[in-house]
Amino acid sequence: MNTKMLKQVIIVFCLAAALIFGLTGPGAVAETVIRVNLDSAHKQLDPIWTTAYIVRSHAFLVYDTLFGLDKDFKVQPQMVDRYSISDDGLLYTFTLRDGLKWHDGTAVTSKDCVASIKRWGAKDGLGKQLMAAAEKLEIVDNKTFKLKLKYSFGMTLLALAKITSNVPFMMKEEQALTSPDEQVKDVIGSGPFKFVKEEFQPGLKSVYIKNEDYVPRKEPASNTAGGKVAKVDRVEIVWIPDANTVTNALIAGEIDFIQIPHSDHLPRLQEAKAVKVENFDPLGLQCLLRLNHTQPPFDNPKARQAVLWATNVEMAVRAAAGNDPHLFNVCPSMYPCGSFFASDVGSKPLMQQDFAKAKQLLKEAGYKGEKIVILHATDDYIINMQTLVTGQNLRKAGFNLELQAMDWSTLVGRRAIKKPASEGGWNAFQTWFNGPDFLNPAEHMAISADCDKSWFGWPCDEQIEKLRTAFGKETDPQKQKEIAVAIQKRAFEVVTYVPLGTVYQPSAYRSELDGLVKSSVPIFWNVSKKK
Amino acid sequence: MWAYIIRRLLATIPVAGVVAVFVFLLLHLAPGDPAAVIAGSSAMPEDVERIRAKLGLDEPIYNQFGKWISNVLQGDLGDSIFSDMPVTKLIAQRIEPTLSLATTSILIAIFIAVPLGVIAAWKAGTWIDYSVMLFAVFGFSIPVFVIGYLLMYGFSIQIQIFPVQGFVSITEGIIPFLRRITLPSIALGLIYAALIARITRASMLEVLAQDYVRTAHAKGLSSRVVLLRHALKNASVPIVTIIGVGISLLIGGVVVTESVFNIPGLGRLVVDAVLQRDYPVIQGIILMFSGVYLLINLIVDISYSFLDPRIHY
Numbered sequence: 001m002n003t004k005m006l007k008q009v010i011i012v013f014c015l016a017a018a019l020i021f022g023l024t025g026p027g028a029v030a031e032t033v034i035r036v037n038l039d040s041a042h043k044q045l046d047p048i049w050t051t052a053y054i055v056r057s058h059a060f061l062v063y064d065t066l067f068g069l070d071k072d073f074k075v076q077p078q079m080v081d082r083y084s085i086s087d088d089g090l091l092y093t094f095t096l097r098d099g100l101k102w103h104d105g106t107a108v109t110s111k112d113c114v115a116s117i118k119r120w121g122a123k124d125g126l127g128k129q130l131m132a133a134a135e136k137l138e139i140v141d142n143k144t145f146k147l148k149l150k151y152s153f154g155m156t157l158l159a160l161a162k163i164t165s166n167v168p169f170m171m172k173e174e175q176a177l178t179s180p181d182e183q184v185k186d187v188i189g190s191g192p193f194k195f196v197k198e199e200f201q202p203g204l205k206s207v208y209i210k211n212e213d214y215v216p217r218k219e220p221a222s223n224t225a226g227g228k229v230a231k232v233d234r235v236e237i238v239w240i241p242d243a244n245t246v247t248n249a250l251i252a253g254e255i256d257f258i259q260i261p262h263s264d265h266l267p268r269l270q271e272a273k274a275v276k277v278e279n280f281d282p283l284g285l286q287c288l289l290r291l292n293h294t295q296p297p298f299d300n301p302k303a304r305q306a307v308l309w310a311t312n313v314e315m316a317v318r319a320a321a322g323n324d325p326h327l328f329n330v331c332p333s334m335y336p337c338g339s340f341f342a343s344d345v346g347s348k349p350l351m352q353q354d355f356a357k358a359k360q361l362l363k364e365a366g367y368k369g370e371k372i373v374i375l376h377a378t379d380d381y382i383i384n385m386q387t388l389v390t391g392q393n394l395r396k397a398g399f400n401l402e403l404q405a406m407d408w409s410t411l412v413g414r415r416a417i418k419k420p421a422s423e424g425g426w427n428a429f430q431t432w433f434n435g436p437d438f439l440n441p442a443e444h445m446a447i448s449a450d451c452d453k454s455w456f457g458w459p460c461d462e463q464i465e466k467l468r469t470a471f472g473k474e475t476d477p478q479k480q481k482e483i484a485v486a487i488q489k490r491a492f493e494v495v496t497y498v499p500l501g502t503v504y505q506p507s508a509y510r511s512e513l514d515g516l517v518k519s520s521v522p523i524f525w526n527v528s529k530k531k
Numbered sequence: 532m533w534a535y536i537i538r539r540l541l542a543t544i545p546v547a548g549v550v551a552v553f554v555f556l557l558l559h560l561a562p563g564d565p566a567a568v569i570a571g572s573s574a575m576p577e578d579v580e581r582i583r584a585k586l587g588l589d590e591p592i593y594n595q596f597g598k599w600i601s602n603v604l605q606g607d608l609g610d611s612i613f614s615d616m617p618v619t620k621l622i623a624q625r626i627e628p629t630l631s632l633a634t635t636s637i638l639i640a641i642f643i644a645v646p647l648g649v650i651a652a653w654k655a656g657t658w659i660d661y662s663v664m665l666f667a668v669f670g671f672s673i674p675v676f677v678i679g680y681l682l683m684y685g686f687s688i689q690i691q692i693f694p695v696q697g698f699v700s701i702t703e704g705i706i707p708f709l710r711r712i713t714l715p716s717i718a719l720g721l722i723y724a725a726l727i728a729r730i731t732r733a734s735m736l737e738v739l740a741q742d743y744v745r746t747a748h749a750k751g752l753s754s755r756v757v758l759l760r761h762a763l764k765n766a767s768v769p770i771v772t773i774i775g776v777g778i779s780l781l782i783g784g785v786v787v788t789e790s791v792f793n794i795p796g797l798g799r800l801v802v803d804a805v806l807q808r809d810y811p812v813i814q815g816i817i818l819m820f821s822g823v824y825l826l827i828n829l830i831v832d833i834s835y836s837f838l839d840p841r842i843h844y
């Protein structure tokens with residue numbers, strides 16, 4: 001073989017190799033991967049900076065918490081090995097478990113936890129209440145720290161266990177010292193999965209790999225408590241914006257889990273091979289109509305009560321969930337039905353639609369037919385449907401309504417405006433929250449009536465706020481319940497908001513998945529995938 | 532020619548300036564608040580205010596514009612309000628899928644449409660002509676997402692020869708790339724094929740009626756030679772114009788296709804940014820698109836001089 005021929009052979013060989021490799025691509029790596037489509041596109045990384053649910057879901061994969069909530073919403077230790085509470089309830093001592101490490105290999109210490117609690121406590125509503133009650137956070141040694149309170153705060157452990165945004169995730173001290181008004185730059189948690197920053201594509205894909213150094217608790221997984229055992233090598237959070245495409249992708253096996261499939265697609269998913277549909281969220285979504293207490297006519301309590309009497313909760317919730325009774329609950333409570341504080345106290349005006357009564361109250365309120373603007377977010381299915389139904393009922397009761405259609409992003413900007421509707425403000429809007437957000441009056445932002453410091457709508461009632469303060473200080477569960485019920489009764493009188501029932505949104509997943517945990521938060525530890 | 536090219540390139544500067552001002556004002560005067568979206572549904576009003584201040588969104592609009600435009604002039608399109616990543620990096624992440632989709636779509640469109648248009652003109656008045664025009668009407672009338680869903684249902688769910696969604700870079704293998712780009716390219720390309728076919732047919736009919744074409748037939752040239760060597764070249768100016776317009780429209784048209792087939796391109800990036808009011812991303816992409824449109828128009832204009840020697844610059 002001469003040189004020229006040898007060169008030709010080499011060239012042909014290289015071309016063939018390139019063609020073969022090019023045709024087929026690199027060989028597949030044998031690892032278990034689950035691809036999950038959650039509630040929205042994932043772009044941000046700091047769960048203290050934003051309350052967005054998708055960021056919370058991301059954070060539960062990579063961060064850990066001192067305490068968790070089990071399936072009965074009881075507080076259980078997570079990163080904490082043991083803890084004690086002094087007899088007067090003013091001194092909490094926490095000792096961390098052995099073997100806790102950050103993803104960079106360094107040990108988790110009490111310094112990290114103290115800094116994390118402070119950062120979270122500067123941002124979160126319940127955290128602020130805890131920090132207000134706190135005298136000091138004191139480091140005893142690398143694994144032990146103390147929380148000294150000025151006065152008893154019955155929500156202390158629940159605050160550290162909460163699963164509602166902002167969750168008190170533990171971060172490395174150097175990151176926890178970042179101002180809560182800025183995002184942390186890196187994601188270094190101590191949770192069961194590690195975030196792969198190099199593969200992060202904001203709005204498209206986030207990648208998490210199994211943390212081989214994680215030491216799970218020995219108890220079985222239960223909500224956000226118990227052992228967080230990573231049983232797959234890799235989790236990918238993907239975002240497929242088109243509802244039809246994401247359903248088809250699940251049926252075709254290209255993804256493994258859809259947190260919230262479109263309700264129109266549920267029948268198809270239920271019939272699809274190798275796909276299961278199941279509700280993992282026991283508390284569901286709490287739907288509500290929020291009124292603007294600072295602008296007429298809803299600055300008048302009678303006008304607000306007229307809205308209660310005009311509302312039909314069953315109609316509203318069926319509009320959002322359909323007619324399958326497993327997908328909705330005509331819940332009369334301001335706390336999620338089935339939870340400890342739930343009751344129907346004070347809910348009669350809400351549950352017994354009476355247009356005559358509503359008209360009477362409107363007359364007594366001096367309402368003369370002034371236009372009422374309801375902000376109508378059409379890009380959220382639940383909000384869209386419920387606004388249409390509620391609007392129709394309010395018209396029947398004599399309200400002169402204008403539903404102003406807009407997208408959610410416009411609505412959140414508009415609801416911050418306190419001016420009259422004619423100057424860019426608003427009179428009412430609909431929305432929903434995750435069930436745990438409403439579990440107790442201390443976290444329940446829609447029940448709060450702290451005037452300008454309240455959530456959008458700005459209800460103002462001294463009695464509710466006194467009761468909420470008393471609730472925060474109370475440590476006896478039964479007394480807490482009495483206070484919570486009293487708050488609900490007063491909230492119905494003041495009409496801090498109008499509850500519109502509970503919608504359950506089942507998830508859909510491939511039958512190869514096993515071990516999915518029931519929780520209001522999508523959880524992917526404990527999940528295995530058959531090959 | 533070079534002087535013409537330089538003149539046209541210099542002319543893009545004031546156009547880009549007008550686009551920049553217009554886009555900036557339109558975005559900032561439109562309703563919506565990115566700070567509220569960032570803060571999340573459970574945020575309190577004061578949290579939203581702090582984020583707004585942190586992002587500089589509470590400054591006077593002329594201040595915000597001044598800062599942005601001075602950064603742009605230094606090549607910095609700013610950072611995404613949401614992901615905190617440079618806009619240029621986000622664009623770089625997403626440009627390949629969009630270019631791939633646009634390229635394959637226009638290639639499909641050209642390779643389907645030009646032959647169809649030529650044949651339709653050649654066989655004008657016959658069932659072939661009517662069939663091609665029927666295809667053009669349907670292709671232009673059916674929305675991209677409907678075609679996309681039908682293709683997905685037929686080929687991905689029922690027959691299962693193509694994946695439902697996603698994108699694979701060509702660097703990861705030609706077959707995986709083609710498997711994922713085929714259906715979206717067909718869905719998007721059909722509309723442009725319909726448009727180009729109609730224009731090709733009309734332009735060819737006009738040329739085929741010319742005296743020199745009759746002379747070419749009289750000289751004994753075959754129909755194929757007359758069509759392809761003589762008529763098509765002379766009919767090509769309007770065809771190239773519509774292809775150029777199609778490429779420009781295609782860049783905007785990829786938005787729906789990228790959403791339906793979950794292709795991580797610029798179209799989806801800009802839609803997400805618009806829905807969330809991510810101002811720097813929207814502004815950066817629109818500026819980039821306007822530059823691309825101007826460049827495509829320039830290339831089309833220059834190509835005329837190659838197709839028609841009578842055209843000089």
